[in-house]
Amino acid sequence: MSATAEFLSDVSNPKRHAIMAAAAELFMAEGYAAVSMDAVAKTSGVSKATLYAHFSGKEALFEAIVAAGCEHMREQAEEFLGGHDRPLREALVELGLxxxxxxxxxxxxxxxxxxxxxxxxxxxxxxAFYAAGPQAMHSWLSGWMAGELARGRLRPEVRPAQAAEHFLSLLRGDLFVRATLGLVGEDAAAAELQGIAEQVADTFLRLHGVPADGFA
Structure with missing residues (x-):
């Protein structure tokens, strides 16, 4: 399975998956404006009728790609967070990573x-991109923070939505900027991730953690 196909692995319908994988590669290579629905149909090996049966247009297709990738990411996070009663710092480090x-x-x-x-x-x-990507992620993380607040693992005055924003903002540091600019690749950045995730978790707990956890 290609990396792009794996990125969209939660899409169960084979034709829909083929369309989205082909479109994602085209968007990444050529940009949004330059890609036509004709090109998507040709690259994915489906008819235009099949393409439009799944997606009303290029905007809906791009939004679906973003939403599917982010949903896959959230499902993975729920899997490793939901089944373990781990210390909050450990959970935050894993979530940050x-x-x-x-x-x-x-x-x-x-x-x-x-x-x-x-x-x-x-x-x-x-x-559409904001709603399917950043906003959806923030909404999910706010819900998780609300759960941690209800368990008494965050300060009583913490607002979950604000805590989620603080956590995500802390993660968007220099490495994220360099990666966005193409100055560092996945392999080169991997060595930095553990340290960044731990620093973010510790800073977050100093802001929002209960004093009993040692972050007064």
Missing amino acids: HWLRFMLRRQVRALHRVMIAEGVRFPALAR
């Missing part, structure tokens, strides 16, 4: 650059 690895993937960085380059020209697409 998971998010960083996801954001450093070639497909994610490429689609992010496409959106940065073309969002102004396609504001509806930018809104």
Whole structure:
């Protein structure tokens, strides 16, 4: 399975998966504006009728790719967080590592650059990208933070949505900027991830953790 196909592995319908994988590669290589639905149909090996049966247009197709990748990322996070009653710091480190690895993937960085380059020209697409990607991730993380608050593992005054924003903002540091600019690849960045995730977890706990956890 190619890296792009694995990125979209939660898409169970074979034709839909083929369309999205082909479109993702085209978007990453050529940008959004340059890709036509004809090219997507040809590259994915489906008819235009089949293509439009699955997607109403190019914007819906791009949004579906982003949503599927982010949903796969969230499901993986729920899997390793949901089945273990691990200390909060450990959970935050694992969550930070998971998010960083996801954001450093070639497909994610490429689609992010496409959106940065073309969002102004396609504001509806930018809104769809934000809703399917960053906003959905923030919403999921806010829910997880609310659960930790209810368990008494965060300070009583913590607002889950704000805590989620703080955590994600801490992760978007220098490495994220260099990766977005293409100055560092997945392999080169891997050595930095553990240290970054641990620093972010410790900073977050000093802001929001209960004093009993040693972060007064």
